[in-house]
């Protein structure tokens with residue numbers, strides 16, 4: 001790509017790196033600085049337009065204004081030697097990269113938040129494609145960014161770019177994503193685990209049931225034994241959430257029951273003495289009578305008693 005100004009003066013090196021400050025590499029003293037900056041802007045805008053046209057995009061994804069607004073990095077390759085080089089020089093192509101926060105799926109379909117370096121735009125002039133210039137640009141970028149091809153995410157790659165990555169870097173196994181980015185096998189390997197490691201498992205005897213301090217991080221998993229896990233209107237699904245006050249009361253209740261002799265009239269006695277108030281609930285399964293009243297004692301055992309002869313087993317469970 002040729003321009004009506006001296007490309008070598010604007011770009012300096014064969015591969016020039018440009019960031020959001022848009023500083024031209026070439027220097028001809030302060031008097032020319034403004035000109036060089038304007039020429040660099042023109043050069044970036046024209047490259048962006050050519051790339052968009054080559055990819056069939058409705059608008060350029062690369063422009064001087066967009067460069068200033070983002071923390072992207074441009075690698076611009078210019079002609080340095082050969083028969084094509086004119087007096088003013090020419091631009092061969094460019095590669096744009098930048099870090100982006102992305103949610104990416106791994107092979108198991110697990111979502112990971114990551115901020116990889118992304119390939120955002122890549123273009124080599126039509127007359128110079130398949131001459132190794134793309135590889136030269138890409139290699140320069142990998143070296144400068146100190147990264148490996150499998151660590152990159154690629155923003156909506158074209159068929160040509162997919163062929164390029166396959167040929168030069170063996171990137172063929174894409175991990176399917178729900179966004180427009182493409183990552184390849186090896187992207188997640190040896191990355192630090194995204195979530196904090198779970199607390200170390202405690203030895204069995206260190207875990208004290210119903211001990212509030214010991215049980216803190218297991219709160220969501222633990223539930224009291226049947227029938228205390230039966231919330232009103234529920235039949236045995238686990239109790240979630242605020243177990244703490246409920247379990248404290250149960251602990252007190254069990255301690256008191258263990259100390260005191262068995263009460264003569266268990267249902268009434270337990271109702272009177274021990275908070276929380278108890279209610280009579282239907283059992284999960286209807287039983288044919290033994291025509292006696294069965295109740296649950298403080299140790300969780302069923303005890304037979306006299307009194308009226310209910311048709312169904314009756315159990316006492318705490319009210320909510």
Ligand SMILES: CC(=O)SCCNC(=O)CCNC(=O)[C@H](O)C(C)(C)COP(=O)(O)OP(=O)(O)OC[C@H]1O[C@@H](n2cnc3c(N)ncnc32)[C@H](O)[C@@H]1OP(=O)(O)O
Nearest residue numbers: 121122123124129130131132133134135157158163164167
């Ligand atoms: C995130 C994005 O930027 S997506 C958009 C990527 N850009 C484009 O599609 C714009 C048009 N294409 C181009 O500008 C260039 O082809 C680039 C940038 C993709 C590659 O640059 P090149 O200088 O051609 O690459 P280089 O010469 O180093 O490597 C050539 C290899 O790239 C691939 N390739 C390049 N051009 C083509 C093509 N027309 N058809 C198929 N594969 C191609 C092939 O694997 C090719 O190897 P081969 O010739 O043995 O088949």
